[in-house]
Each structure stands twice: as C-alpha cells, then as structure tokens.
Amino acid sequence: MRRLPVYLLLDTSGSMTGEPIEAVKNGVQVMISSLRQNPQAIETAFISIITFDSVAKQVVPLTDLASFQMVDIKATGTTCLGDALKVVSTCIDNEVAKTTAEQKGDWKPLVFIMTDGIPTDDWQSGLEEFKKRKTAYTVACAAGSGADANLLKQITENVVSLDTADSQSIAKFFTWVTASIGVTSTKVEDGGKEVTGLGELPPPPSELNIVT
Amino acid sequence: MSYLSNFSNTPRTNKKTAPSIINTGKTYEYVDNGEPMRGGMKDVYFGPDKTYVVAFYRDKQDYNSRERLKKLVTTYYDSFFNREGGDYFKELYCWPTDMVEVDGKVGLIVPAYNKNFFFKKGYVTGEGIKGKEKQGLWFASAKFRNKQFSLRLDESELGSWLSYFQVCVKIARGLKRLHAAGLAHSDLSYKNVLVDPVSKSATIIDIDGLVVPGLYPPDVIGTADFIAPEVLATKHLPLRDPDRKHANRTTDLHALAVMIYMYLLYRHPLKGGKVNSLDTEQDDLLSMGEKALFIEHPTDASNRPKLDQLSKWALPWADVTKLPYNVTGPYIKALFDQAFITGLHNPIQRPNADMWEQALLKTTDLMQPCSNKQCDQKWFVFDNTTSPKCPFCGTHIKGTLPVLDLYYEFKPTVWKPENHRLMVYNNQYLFQWHVNRHVVRNEKLTAAQKVPVGYFTYHNHKWVLVNQKLTSLKDLTEDKEIPINTMVDITDGKKLLLSNEEGGRVVVITIANK
Numbered sequence: 001m002r003r004l005p006v007y008l009l010l011d012t013s014g015s016m017t018g019e020p021i022e023a024v025k026n027g028v029q030v031m032i033s034s035l036r037q038n039p040q041a042i043e044t045a046f047i048s049i050i051t052f053d054s055v056a057k058q059v060v061p062l063t064d065l066a067s068f069q070m071v072d073i074k075a076t077g078t079t080c081l082g083d084a085l086k087v088v089s090t091c092i093d094n095e096v097a098k099t100t101a102e103q104k105g106d107w108k109p110l111v112f113i114m115t116d117g118i119p120t121d122d123w124q125s126g127l128e129e130f131k132k133r134k135t136a137y138t139v140a141c142a143a144g145s146g147a148d149a150n151l152l153k154q155i156t157e158n159v160v161s162l163d164t165a166d167s168q169s170i171a172k173f174f175t176w177v178t179a180s181i182g183v184t185s186t187k188v189e190d191g192g193k194e195v196t197g198l199g200e201l202p203p204p205p206s207e208l209n210i211v212t
Numbered sequence: 213m214s215y216l217s218n219f220s221n222t223p224r225t226n227k228k229t230a231p232s233i234i235n236t237g238k239t240y241e242y243v244d245n246g247e248p249m250r251g252g253m254k255d256v257y258f259g260p261d262k263t264y265v266v267a268f269y270r271d272k273q274d275y276n277s278r279e280r281l282k283k284l285v286t287t288y289y290d291s292f293f294n295r296e297g298g299d300y301f302k303e304l305y306c307w308p309t310d311m312v313e314v315d316g317k318v319g320l321i322v323p324a325y326n327k328n329f330f331f332k333k334g335y336v337t338g339e340g341i342k343g344k345e346k347q348g349l350w351f352a353s354a355k356f357r358n359k360q361f362s363l364r365l366d367e368s369e370l371g372s373w374l375s376y377f378q379v380c381v382k383i384a385r386g387l388k389r390l391h392a393a394g395l396a397h398s399d400l401s402y403k404n405v406l407v408d409p410v411s412k413s414a415t416i417i418d419i420d421g422l423v424v425p426g427l428y429p430p431d432v433i434g435t436a437d438f439i440a441p442e443v444l445a446t447k448h449l450p451l452r453d454p455d456r457k458h459a460n461r462t463t464d465l466h467a468l469a470v471m472i473y474m475y476l477l478y479r480h481p482l483k484g485g486k487v488n489s490l491d492t493e494q495d496d497l498l499s500m501g502e503k504a505l506f507i508e509h510p511t512d513a514s515n516r517p518k519l520d521q522l523s524k525w526a527l528p529w530a531d532v533t534k535l536p537y538n539v540t541g542p543y544i545k546a547l548f549d550q551a552f553i554t555g556l557h558n559p560i561q562r563p564n565a566d567m568w569e570q571a572l573l574k575t576t577d578l579m580q581p582c583s584n585k586q587c588d589q590k591w592f593v594f595d596n597t598t599s600p601k602c603p604f605c606g607t608h609i610k611g612t613l614p615v616l617d618l619y620y621e622f623k624p625t626v627w628k629p630e631n632h633r634l635m636v637y638n639n640q641y642l643f644q645w646h647v648n649r650h651v652v653r654n655e656k657l658t659a660a661q662k663v664p665v666g667y668f669t670y671h672n673h674k675w676v677l678v679n680q681k682l683t684s685l686k687d688l689t690e691d692k693e694i695p696i697n698t699m700v701d702i703t704d705g706k707k708l709l710l711s712n713e714e715g716g717r718v719v720v721i722t723i724a725n726k
Contacts, residue, residue, distance in 0.1 A: 001521065001522050001523050001526065002492070002496070033340075036340060036363060037340060037341050037344055039347060039349040039350050039353065039356070040349060042355070042356075042363055043349070043353060043355065065363070066361060066362045066363045067362075099487060099489070099490050099491065099492045099495055100487070100490070101487055101490070102487065102518075103485075103487065103518075103521055104485070104487055104492070104495065104521070105492045106492070107492060108492070108493075179250070
C-alpha cells in the first residue's frame with residue numbers, strides 16, 4: 001500500500017506565544033478531524049509534525065490519520081528553520097519507503113512550512129540538505145509581517161503569506177492545507193494529473209496571498 | 213461532486229438569483245455566504261430550501277462545452293425522464309435540470325441527493341461523518357469495515373453482502389441506460405457514484421462530464437483507480453494524436469468492472485505486489501496502464517498482493533488466497549475473467565453493463581443466508597460443493613439444500629439448460645422471471661411481475677413449494693397438476709413444469725448436503 005507522507009514544519013519560536021500558537025494547535029486538530037471525514041485521505045495520507053524553535057524536533061512521527069494524536073507544543077526560543085529542514089530531510093530518509101524490486105514505495109512527500117519570523121540559524125545549509133530530497137511539492141507560509149516571503153521563495157516556489165498571524169488567518173491556512181492534502185490524496189494516484197505545484201491545488205482562501 | 217469542506221468564520225448570508233438560460237424568465241435563488249463548497253471545477257451553492265444546488269463553473273465554458281451542457285439538461289433530460297419508465301431512472305442519477313448564467317459564469321441546477329445517501333450514524337464511534345455524503349469509497353475499502361480499525365463504519369451502515377449485489381445492479385443499470393443513449397460517463401468512480409447499502413440503492417452523480425462519442429471530446433481522463441489501461445498507456449501522446457485513447461463506452465466498462473470487484477471484494481483488482489519500475493510514479497503508471505495485470509490472474513501469479521506489505525486493516529479481504537474472486541459465484545467470476553484477463557488490454561472484449569446486470573441478478577439466485585447470526589456478510593454464494601459452507605465465517609450449511617436447475621424448451625420435447633440455477637432456502641420466493649424465459653428481470657418489470665408466484669419452505673421435515681399464482685404448475689415426475697394454494701414436495705431428481713405457456717420452464721431438482 002502506497003502512503004502519501006505529509007510533513008508539517010511549524011514555527012514554535014517565542015514570537016508565536018499566545019494567540020498564534022493556540023491557533024496552530026487548533027489548526028492541526030481541525031485539520032485532522034476534517035481529514036478523518038475524507039476516505040481518500042484516510043486511505044493514503046500519513047502525517048508528521050516537526051516543530052522548530054531553538055532546535056527542531058519531530059514531535060509526531062509519520063502516522064496514519066486514525067492513530068494520529070497531537071502533542072502539546074509551546075512557543076519559546078529562536079527560529080531554527082535550517083535545523084527544521086535538516087530534520088525533515090532525515091525523516092524523509094528514514095520514513096518514506098523507496099520503491100525496490102520487491103516492494104512498492106511511498107508517494108513523494110508533501111511538505112508544509114509555516115513560520116512567523118526570520119530564521120536565526122544557518123538556514124542555507126539546512127536548505128542544501130533539503131534540496132537533495134524529492135518532494136511532490138513544498139509550500140511555505142509566511143505568517144504575518146515578521147516573516148520574509150522572499151527568503152522562503154528560496155526554499156520553494158510555492159509561497160503563500162498571511163497578512164497577520166492571528167487565529168482566523170492561521171485557521172484559513174490549515175483549512176487550505178487540509179483541502180490540499182484531500183485533493184492530493186486523490187490526485188497523486190492519478191497518472192494523468194500529477195501534482196507538482198500550486199496551480200493544481202484548490203484556490204487558497206481570500207486571506208492567503210500567493211507570493212509570486 | 214465531492215465538495216471540500218470549508219470552515220467559514222464569517223458567514224455573510226446573502227441570497228442571490230440566477231436566471232435560466234434555457235427557460236426564459238425562470239430564476240433560481242441560492243445562498244452565497246462567500247464560502248461555496250469547492251469541487252474540482254465548480255463552486256457549489258445551496259438553494260434556500262436545500263432541494264437543489266447551483267454549481268457554477270469557475271472557468272469560462274467555451275461554446276462546445278455550453279452546447280454539450282445545454283443538450284444534457286434539455287434533449288437528454290427529456291429522453292431519459294420524460295417518458296414511460298422515466299421515474300425509475302430518476303433514482304439512478306443526479307441529473308442537472310437547468311442551466312443558469314451569472315456574470316458570464318455558467319451554472320447547473322442539480323437536485324439535492326436523496327436523504328438515504330447521507331450517513332445516519334457514520335463511524336461506529338463519534339460524530340465524524342454523520343450527515344456526510346455516502347461517497348462510494350467508504351464501502352469499497354476493507355479498512356472501513358475492519359473491526360480493529362478505529363474509523364470503521366457502524367454496522368448499521370454496512371448492509372449485508374447481498375446489499376452490494378443490489379447496489380451494483382443499480383449502477384450497472386444506470387450505465388446501461390447511458391450507453392443505450394450513446395453517451396459515455398467518462399469519469400465513473402466511487403467519487404461519482406453515491407451508494408447506500410442500507411436501502412440498496414446507488415445514484416450516479418457528476419453527470420455534467422458526460423460525453424457524446426464523436427460529437428464532444430472528453431475533457432477528463434478519469435479518476436485514479438478507474439482509468440482504463442489503454443487511456444493511461446497513451447496519455448503521454450498529444451490530445452489529438454490518433455493513437456491517443458480517450459474515455460468512451462469501453463473505458464466506462466473497465467471502470468464498472470473495477471467498481472463491482474471493489475464493492476464485492478473490498479480490494480482493487482489491479483493493485484498487487486508487482487513492481488514495474490523503480491520510480492514510484494512510473495511504476496504506478498505502468499501497473500495501472502500498459503503493464504496492468506489482474507492480481508488473481510490464474511496463470512500469472514506475479515501481481516499477487518504481498519500481505520506483509522499491506523495495511524493490517526485491509527485484511528481479510530486483501531488475502532486473495534483466503535477469499536478468492538470465485539466466492540462471487542460462477543457467473544460473475546466469468547465476467548471478471550472477461551474484464552480483467554481477456555478484456556483488460558482489449559477493450560471490445562469487456563463485458564457490457566447489461567451482462568453485469570444479468571450476472572449479478574442471477575447470482576442472487578445462488579445465494580444462501582448464513583446460519584451464523586454473527587456472520588458479518590450474512591449471505592454467501594453457494595460454492596457447488598457437497599459440503600457447502602460460508603466462505604466468510606466458515607459456518608457449514610445445516611440440513612439439506614435443494615438446488616433447482618432451470619431448463620427451456622429448445623424445440624418440442626427437447627429441453628436445454630439455461631445456465632441459471634435457483635438455490636432454495638426457507639421462505640425463498642419464486643418469481644415470474646424464473647417461470648418464463650420471456651420475462652426478463654430488469655427495470656422494465658411491471659408491478660404485477662414483481663409479485664411472487666410461489667415460495668419454498670421447510671415443512672414437516674421436508675422441502676415443499678407452495679403454489680400461489682402458477683396456473684399450470686405440474687409435477688412431471690409424478691404426472692400430477694399442482695393447483696394454486698396447494699403444495700408439491702421438493703425431492704431429489706424431481707422435474708417440475710412451471711408453466712405450459714410459451715417460454716415456460718422446467719426445473720430439475722437436486723438435493724445437496726444430504
């Protein structure tokens with residue numbers, strides 16, 4: 001059975017304290033319960049959560065939707081986005097099955113990154129690692145005015161931005177991520193419509209701006 | 213149409229009006245709160261009383277597409293529904309009834325789905341999907357019926373195995389009618405067919421993708437899992453390349469066969485363990501396209517599912533050794549062979565919708581209720597062995613089992629087998645379509661033809677047939693007329709003439725499991 005791995009890289013730096021971090025936690029919960037209403041997603045999607053502040057760590061390993069349990073996350077420290085890119089690279093190596101002569105491998109992973117600030121570590125070296133991994137697509141979300149959409153553009157061509165990192169905007173982002181996973185879990189198996197970029201995803205809600 | 217959910221924080225209720233471009237002066241109200249349900253190509257809004265939706269295409273529709281849609285809501289609508297027997301078909305489709313236009317955007321008026329196509333309970337635990345549409349995949353996957361899976365459906369939603377035969381009959385009938393009109397659906401999949409095993413019904417949705425072969429080019433290649441191998445194998449060619457294969461009647465027939473296989477066996481007929489390329493995307497394209505191979509191919513076992521690589525929740529259905537496709541009985545097995553062996557890469561060999569309908573119905577005559585009250589499937593197809601048992605729970609049939617083989621008069625005094633068998637169980641009914649070969653069991657049956665003409669029952673330690681309506685029932689073995697409201701013993705080797713009218717059949721009785 002081919003799995004569709006989905007990695008969520010979430011900024012838990014100190015600037016996320018308060019409303020933003022609560023909105024992220026809520027967003028993940030709503031996303032999971034919404035995906036649990038989608039049979040295609042239940043069949044294929046596996047979700048992992050990686051948080052990054054002063055360090056990055058995988059707080060939820062790649063897990064099927066039925067078994068997924070969110071852990072508590074707290075906002076503290078700096079914004080080690082580079083470390084997060086390294087961690088997700090390692091996770092992809094360890095968790096995403098490659099196709100071999102004997103076994104059908106997993107689909108290429110989807111990676112969603114959300115950050116409200118500027119990376120405080122050597123993010124280029126993390127990016128170098130990350131670039132060596134194949135993903136179906138990577139979407140970066142610049143949440144609020146503190147994030148640098150142009151910097152994120154160097155990680156992926158698919159960058160969306162939220163004007164403010166408030167609960168309503170963050171909720172919209174997660175709704176859109178949910179829809180993207182839903183669409184992709186159907187489409188990724190469809191040889192005719194391989195998903196590679198934002199053009200194939202559902203249109204983002206009005207609060208999200210696509211950075212071009 | 214499977215609508216993606218939206219979580220609106222700011223509902224701005226706003227009633228709007230859309231004018232019909234077919235019926236001058238007619239308008240439709242719809243509620244626009246700024247967050248329509250988003251389908252693949254359309255934004256969908258409810259009418260104020262939710263009896264219909266207005267589905268607007270996000271993209272501008274060209275002349276060709278508009279003409280095609282116009283035809284669907286006018287000419288084809290009339291020929292399907294505004295004629296004798298049309299009401300029956302209304303249940304089989306969710307057919308757009310009118311076409312509107314607002315600010316250059318074309319929309320369709322589509323009736324809301326019947327109540328039975330929304331989950332009453334849904335998951336065994338929690339609210340989850342209560343009230344959501346019964347998209348086919350919920351019922352085509354082994355996971356959602358596995359007792360160890362936390363997101364499994366409640367038993368009250370699942371129906372019995374027999375229900376799925378009836379569901380498949382409805383789908384086959386719906387497709388048969390489309391094909392009879394020269395139309396192809398082009399995107400038949402479990403997303404585009406809602407099914408309800410409880411009321412044993414199915415309805416084909418997303419009718420607006422219909423294609424008229426030769427007239428309008430198909431604009432979709434289909435949904436993963438259901439795309440015919442030849443379409444996948446040639447999709448790299450330019451759209452107008454003569455070798456490029458498009459969706460048509462025969463690709464619908466591939467999708468139908470896959471769908472029936474999945475609803476009866478809860479696994480995909482082509483998704484096995486064989487790796488055709490080390491590149492995942494390429495492997496998938498080959499395995500479903502050019503190199504597609506039936507997982508239960510009798511002589512080429514290379515694509516058998518590898519159980520250690522499957523989700524544990526896919527069991528027991530993923531195990532083709534434990535539950536091989538011949539549990540569906542001889543008529544359906546023969547059609548699966550035709551669809552997935554001879555016809556897999558040879559589209560004209562694929563069984564048509566009418567053949568599926570007849571095979572499914574004939575198979576219901578071979579079914580026996582399982583005596584194990586805990587059996588999940590509750591019904592099974594008689595396996596033609598001397599010691600018959602339920603393949604799902606292993607319970608053996610208790611007591612004797614009358615088997616009736618149907619014969620027709622080929623020429624005077626020469627009777628030939630119909631290849632149709634009726635398995636008897638307590639309170640099994642006999643119908644006109646068993647009695648006379650000119651009565652075909654399909655959607656054209658009259659109400660009178662749906663009334664049983666007799667029934668079988670186990671009475672005073674013997675099997676009997678009670679005659680309710682047969683005017684010329686005769687026990688040929690004992691040369692005795694059996695009048696209405698009397699009964700005849702069902703014994704080994706006995707021959708009964710069910711009717712002396714033209715087309716009347718003889719049954720030959722065998723008692724199995726003695």
